[in-house]
Amino acid sequence: SEDGFLKPETVAAFSQEMFKSNVDFTYMNLKGVRHSYTNPQADEFSKKFNIPALQYNKKADEQAWSAMLKFFQRIFN
Numbered sequence: 200s201e202d203g204f205l206k207p208e209t210v211a212a213f214s215q216e217m218f219k220s221n222v223d224f225t226y227m228n229l230k231g232v233r234h235s236y237t238n239p240q241a242d243e244f245s246k247k248f249n250i251p252a253l254q255y256n257k258k259a260d261e262q263a264w265s266a267m268l269k270f271f272q273r274i275f276n
Contacts, residue, residue, distance in 0.1 A: 202234045203252030225270060232259045 210226065217224045233254035235241035245253035 200229050200232045201252075202232070204234045223274065225266065227263060227266060229256075229259045229262065232256050236260060237263060 210228075214226055229236070233241075233252055233256070235244070235253045236256040237260045238244075238253075239255050239260075241253040241255040245251060
């Protein structure tokens with residue numbers, strides 16, 4: 200991902216902790232996707248507050264939503 204707020208070493212440490220704790224989780228690394236990609240107002244906020252790391256991405260938003268629904272179906276059914 201192109202998330203300027205989230206460092207790869209933070210993701211690695213978090214993932215390691217989840218595995219160590221035997222937590223059922225999924226991490227999606229979406230290529231070229233910036234922070235706030237599920238927020239349709241992200242582009243507006245990016246311009247308004249001069250934060251280029253923010254960007255809405257419709258395709259990634261839909262992909263993440265679909266993955267979340269599948270995850271919920273798996274754990275709640």
